[in-house]
Amino acid sequence: MATSDVPDTSDTNQVPAQRDPTPATTPAESLEDQPSGSAPDPEVRATIPHDPVLTYGKEDDDTSSAWRKHEKTMERTGVRTMVKRLPGLLRLAWSLAWEADRNGLIALVTVRVVAGLVEAAGLLAVAGALGGLLTAGPTPDRVRHALPALALILAAGLVRTALSLVENLLRARFGPRIDRVCVVRLLDLATTTSVMAFDDPRFVDDLEAAERGAVSGRQLVDNATTVFTSVVRLVAAAGVLGVLHPLLVPLLILSILPDGWATARSARLAYASWLGRIRLVRRQFMLRYYMIDRDSAAEIRSFGLGRFLLDEYSVIARGNEAEALRVGRGQARYRLVGESVAGLALGAVYGTLVVLLDTGVMPLAAAGAAVLAIRNGRGALSTALTSLNDAYENFLYFDEYQAWILEATRRIPPPRSLAAPVSPDVIRVDGVTYTYPHTETTALRGVSVELRRGQVVAFVGANGSGKSTLAKVLAGLYVPDSGTVRWDGVDLAGVDPDSVRDRVGLIPQAYTRWPMSARLNIAVGRVARLATDGPDSVIAAAAATGADEVIDKLPHGYDTSLARQYNSGHDLSGGQWQRIACARAVYRDAPILIADEPSAALDARAEQALFDLIQSLGKDRIVLLITHRLASVRTADRIYVLDDGLVADEGTHAELMNRPGIYPDLFTLQARQFVDTIPVD
Template identity: 35%
Template sequence: MPQAGKAVRSLIVERIRLLRLLGRSSSGATLGLCAVHLLAAVTPPLTAYAASLVVEAMNAPRPALVPCVVLGVLLLVGEISDQGREGLAHVVAMRVEASVRSAVRRLALAPDGIGHLENSDFADDAMRSADRDSALGRSRSLGSAATGQLTIMFRVLSALASTALLAAYFPVLAVALLVVALFIRSVIRRQWTALAKSLDARAQDQRMVYYLSELAVRGAAEIRVFGLGDWLAGRFRGAAFASAAPTWRRMWPVLRRQWWTVLVLAVCAVAALAVPASAALAGTLPADRLVACLLLAVSLFAITAMGQEAFDIEYGLHAMRALDRLTDRFGTAAAVGVVPRPTGSAPPLIRFENVGFTYPGADRPVFAGLTLTLRPGETVALVGENGAGKTTLVKLLCGLYRPTVGRITVDGQDLATMDPHAWRARIGVLFQDFIRYPSTLRDNIALSAPGQQDDDAVRAALRAAGGDDRDPAFPAGLDTRLWAEGADGVDLSGGQWQQVAIARLLYARQAGRHLLVLDEPTAHLDMSAEADFYRRVIRSVSGTTAILVSHRLSTVRHADRIVLLRDGQVAERGTHSELLTLDGGYARFFRLQAEPFQEEHR
């Protein structure tokens, strides 16, 4: 029993918390929704009373016009309240959902690193707490759960009001009907809402369904060229079946157990009709009171209805618990604010001291005893086979991950003890998968230094990257909207987007960032632009520490120092000529890439 009491208290607390979520919406919309619910709650008992007055007036030698008008008005008010309640509930739910999604975004951005974003538990909880999708007759959102809980609360109030009025004539019958109705509702809720738990357990399959549906849009061209429509549709059906089939299978046993609840409700319905009817036949209950009692009984039994709100609430409780888990884990982290302006006027001295790093859940480390020094103002190229850890090293340097062992120092200070936002304000990064912001050309360049927009500097950075805002590709100059899906937007080729991304990095340098990282900066450039890259870009940022990550060794041959990564450590280091003389792994890679061009000239 103590355990059952604890479960009941926990359930009540969670239901109250759902109602408190309504505070995330505007007060006007929430108060309006409560007013409409209250109107809908009092209308059935008042309608029963008005109907009894109509019957009484018809049996008495006086006009029944006023009672009929009152009854008609109440019926109209009930219909209007139902319609208004649906619209207001949608508005309130949407605002609550927007607030919850904002909270999830803040929690996702709060940690200094990005390791949590690659964790499946985080992804599942983020999806559960902020999902707006729907399936199996229920909406998966905290907003719908909060408005659903409000619906249930006022429905109970309406049932209590009907019970109180019915008890004036038949107290035992009224209390018995209320107890049975609440019991039946509790049983049905437990039977059906268990399906929400079943579906909630398939969060990973649901993420796969969402990914495949997005892939059908983003990869439309490749899917058509390769004729993958049937394959994609099959994978989608398979993922959808894996997600929903266990829940559908659990529906049949629930349906088979409904017979006894239907039987109990039928017995209660007979009692609700028979007891007042017997009194009326015995002459102890007037006809008008008989009508009122029957309508009150019908209103009371409305509490047994299992609407969509029951599923909304059950799934919403899972969503709220997921949000609680995210808040417990990341709620104490400092929220990401405005990136400060760069500090310091010189590039730093950076040392990787016996650094080891292993991704969470991985079997083997990426780095084991990595030692490397990045001297101020030099250009260092990182090369190596796929999986050697080049991009991971960059993310460690940016403070997005922390070493598992060892440390990284900046001018002698441990990077782990530094303010990550202040440190990143000194870094400009061009990742291989750079972001293509759905905004203007100006923003796509200037966002690398927020709050320091200068059109002349933007144009200079674009020209240094090999582009020009007067190019026909930019019909509105810096105001050109780079958004392929917008009616007034334009898209760019891969090489043009690469130029914009490089310009973004160069603009960051002009804004005072003295450590630049370029991860595969020529991946989308043609051979001519690639050949011009070093002269145009790298030499234009002299006095800045530049780190080049590339598979194309022709891009890095002019670097001050080349570092070959292998087996989690620095395998070779030196200039291009020194490494060719060494005749090791770098020389082998270089000859392998140069061989096709040498054969063409033979």
């Protein structure tokens, strides 16, 4: 499995904890905690020191390097930058929530504003009740006097409880909706943007980050709405204090600033730590993934790799533990300073209250309500600051998502009104060059080939000579850097890309083993046919490629699940899967068939049957066959020999064998392997 298949969990929400620990632990230390019964192999440790370059390879000094991504992001987390980007953050959260569920958003904002007003009313009622209770006179009279205010306090409490229930319900409805909106947008683009984008490692890397960012949208909205609620509560508390005595408002704000400072510093410390160790976190997840992956299980055991991988994992994990401790200590220091200063400030607030009471400026009842308002206000501001920090952090991830969305949108091939010829007679490729993104070597260097309907054309040549690349160019999947691809004289550069793909049936070298039913694994060739032609339409395609023999032996036939990783799923052998991949292309029933190494895993009989099928399909189609089995291309109508991105030779088998070149050399080499071993009577 390619590295890109490893789910990137580096950006998980276990943020933030630790700083890049270029681990101080030695391999020997890291083995201390190994489970008993799996004694470390001393030889492995002796020969493989913990050396990142040796293990993971040299890194380019470039932010696109898979392990280094995000390291520069810290520049974006300065307090000034945070303040500057705040309005954008709130706008983004608002528009996201608006798109996901505008009625829900309106309801949520209303509920939160009403809750703030009710809180303010409750606080004023406290002042009223205390005023009633603290007036002179007999107790029953005072209680009677305070009764309306007490009833209001009770009612405010009940309304706030009801509102918080409604708020929770609204948030439960919001979260999944925002997730859906964000993830669906990402998946839609991931499946429609140009396939060439996936050859660009930066794009793929950014996609991983964007995936993480997609689920931050929900948290971002949640944080932003919590900030909003806290601000409403804070305004309510400040309003009440302002009514009681204007001096109390600035004092309240002063008393919460130290806490705010400590929260911001702590979050920044943790975030910096997380950014610093991101490459190690990525390696850690990669190691974990391969250690539990089904595909690597046999290799890990037969090569005795388990100990090495486990040790590598432990070294990183131990570094992370040390870093978590360092961050924890730093945060405790910030908290200590913040809370000490906040304590002093709070003392000043209460001191002022005492002075106001003492001088008779404020009655005792009002002072009681002020204490309550100060407590509520402090709680609200501290929640607002924490949520603001979380919101900013989620905003950074969401920023990655937004950036990828823009990039993927930019890479969508523009729609065109001109459709490709429905069943072309000739495909002509002229002087095509193609270079993969961010690579030095040109995969195709001025290639010209011609394919005609009713013919089977073969591409042969050494590994890496450009066969698959050329096939993708003539199928319209890759847009050449220069040169033209014409179908019946129509340049594909001006044609609707969907219409081009519609005419091509592809058996790719690396096909997908869909974890779905056997039936669907064939129907994916043209899934819309299932609806028009019915579920049994796959049977003919299966029979044509021998996939029916495989499926007939499965417990539920075509309805057997081929999701081996799940309960009751069945797996197939490599050759059995290949028959299914071939059946897909037959089911597609397209006028152009491209078979790229379609028989690599097939047994001799199945291979012969497949080449016979390809020949027969070639009678009324354009068929391109790419294979290293040269015996199978002898009957091809035309053979192109590719070498290092160029067409080195072309002709029929007989023509090519009659002149010196790569083809006769390769053919003779292969043929000799058989001839020498055939017993001679």
